[in-house]
Amino acid sequence: MAMAYQKGINNKFRSHIVMEVEQMDWGMANRINRIIRPDTGRTLMFAVDHGYFMGPTTGLEKLDETVTPLLPYADSLMLTRGALRYYVTPKIDTPIILRVSGGTSILNKHMLHEGIVAGIEDAIRLNVAAVAFSIMVGADYERDTLLAFTEVIDMAERYGIPTLAVTAVGKELVRDAKYLGLASRIAAELGARIVKTYYCDGFEKVIQSCPVPVVIAGGKKIPEREALEMAYKAVQIGASGVDMGRNIFQAESPIAMVQAVRSIVQDDYNVDKAFQLYNDLKNE
Numbered sequence: 007m008a009m010a011y012q013k014g015i016n017n018k019f020r021s022h023i024v025m026e027v028e029q030m031d032w033g034m035a036n037r038i039n040r041i042i043r044p045d046t047g048r049t050l051m052f053a054v055d056h057g058y059f060m061g062p063t064t065g066l067e068k069l070d071e072t073v074t075p076l077l078p079y080a081d082s083l084m085l086t087r088g089a090l091r092y093y094v095t096p097k098i099d100t101p102i103i104l105r106v107s108g109g110t111s112i113l114n115k116h117m118l119h120e121g122i123v124a125g126i127e128d129a130i131r132l133n134v135a136a137v138a139f140s141i142m143v144g145a146d147y148e149r150d151t152l153l154a155f156t157e158v159i160d161m162a163e164r165y166g167i168p169t170l171a172v173t174a175v176g177k178e179l180v181r182d183a184k185y186l187g188l189a190s191r192i193a194a195e196l197g198a199r200i201v202k203t204y205y206c207d208g209f210e211k212v213i214q215s216c217p218v219p220v221v222i223a224g225g226k227k228i229p230e231r232e233a234l235e236m237a238y239k240a241v242q243i244g245a246s247g248v249d250m251g252r253n254i255f256q257a258e259s260p261i262a263m264v265q266a267v268r269s270i271v272q273d274d275y276n277v278d279k280a281f282q283l284y285n286d287l288k289n290e
Contacts, residue, residue: 031166032166033165033166033167034163034166034167034168034199037101037135037136037166037167037168038136038168038199038200040082040101040135041081041082041101041103041135041136041168041200042081042200042219042246042247043081043272046271046272047219047246048241048246048247048271048272049081049082049221049246049247049248049271050079050080050081050082050247050248050250050264050267050268050271050272051080051081051082051083051084051103051202051221051247051248051249051250052073052076052077052079052080052082052083052084052249052250052251052254052264053084053085053223053224053249053250053251054066054069054072054073054083054084054085054089054251054255055084055085055086055089055105055138055251056251056252057069057086057089058086058105058108058123063252064256065252065255065256065260066255069085069089069093070093070094072255072260073093073094074095075260075261076254076255076260076261076264077098077100079264079265079268080100080264081100081101081247081272082100082101082102082103082135082136083100083101083102083103084102084103084104084105084138084170084249084251085102085103085104085105086104086105086108086124087104087105087124087128087132090102090104090132091132101134101135101136102132102133102134102135102136103134103135103136103137103138103170104124104128104129104132104134104136104137104138105124105137105138106122106123106124106125106129106137106138106139106158107120107121107122107123107138107139107140107151107154107155107158107172108120108121108123109121109123118140118142118145118151118174119142119145119147119150119151120139120140120142120151120154121150121154122139122154122157122158124137125161126158126161126162126164126165126167129162129165129167130165130167134167135167135168136167136168136169136170136199136200137158137162137167137168137169137170138169138170138171138172138202139154139155139158139169139170139171139172140172140173140174141155141171141172141173141174141189141192141193142174142175143173143174143175143185143188143189143192144175144185144188144189145175152192152196155169155171155193155196155198156196156197159196159197159198160197163197168199168200169197169198169199169200170198170199170200170201170202171190171193171194171196171198171200171201171202172202172223173186173189173190173193173201173202173203174189175188175189181204181206182206182207182208183206183207183208183209183211183212184211186203186204186206186212187211187212187215187216189203190203190212190215190216190220191215191216194216194217194218198218199218199219200218200219200220200221200246201216201218201219201220201221202220202221202222202223202249203220203222203223204222204223204225205222205223205236205239205240205245209222209239209240209243209245210243210244213243213244213245214244219246219247220244220245220246221245221246221247221248221249222236222237222240222245222247222248222249223248223249223250224248224249224250224251224252224253224254225252225253226252227252227253227256227257228253230253230257230258230263230266230281230284231277231281233250233253233257233263233267234266234267234270234277234280234281234284235277237250237267237270237271238270238276238277238280241270241271247271248267248271250267253267254267258288259284259287259288261287262283262284262285262286262287262288263284265283265284265287266280266281266283266284266287267280269283
């Protein structure tokens with residue numbers, strides 16, 4: 007029986023996910039299957055939404071020049087509506103994950119105190135596969151982000167559009183399995199169809215306690231091999247993939263890095279083999 011999102015390869019911790027196609031409306035199931043490959047149960051999301059709070063960050067000064075050559079290797083593209091309209095050709099068929107939260111910048115001490123900045127009508131006009139919203143668990147403004155998040159979910163579910171929860175925890179909290187697991191479970195309980203969170207020690211606890219697919223955030227730029235190791239560990243434990251940005255577009259060779267990450271996520275390469283692929287492609 008076909009599944010809307012299957013368990014990934016070596017995904018022994020995800021047996022509790024049994025959401026099958028017939029349990030969802032066709033549109034919802036179709037959009038999720040476009041983002042997460044049904045044959046592998048995994049996805050490589052390419053995130054280039056950083057400009058909504060960071061401005062023209064390194065590697066995204068000319069977003070179109072960065073994105074275009076990398077798109078063939080991504081399962082989906084995560085960005086804002088402005089970036090989509092101004093930088094991406096409508097001729098692509100890559101599924102779009104639309105960032106719909108924002109309202110603050112890196113200059114604000116409460117940078118992730120975000121609200122709704124794009125409505126469901128625009129998401130429909132842009133033919134997106136999912137919408138993404140950041141929640142901040144454990145911060146003073148936790149309630150604001152969670153209520154806005156549920157408002158987005160209500161609107162998106164009405165039209166069969168899945169919501170991706172981008173989870174973060176307050177500055178006073180450690181990014182560990184306890185708090186990331188808390189944030190991920192809250193996101194799923196409120197209605198998220200996919201959860202994005204950070205990789206950490208004991209990540210299997212996060213996976214086990216979250217009833218929807220979990221993808222890991224790439225986070226800040228780290229050495230290429232370390233980024234590949236993080237992706238490998240996450241999918242082997244049971245993550246449904248990665249949502250990576252800076253560790254791809256800020257790599258020494260972005261085109262080589264996106265293929266190396268993909269080889270781990272979709273082709274089951276180990277770290278040594280993926281890093282060799284990166285170096286081979288980089289030196290061509």
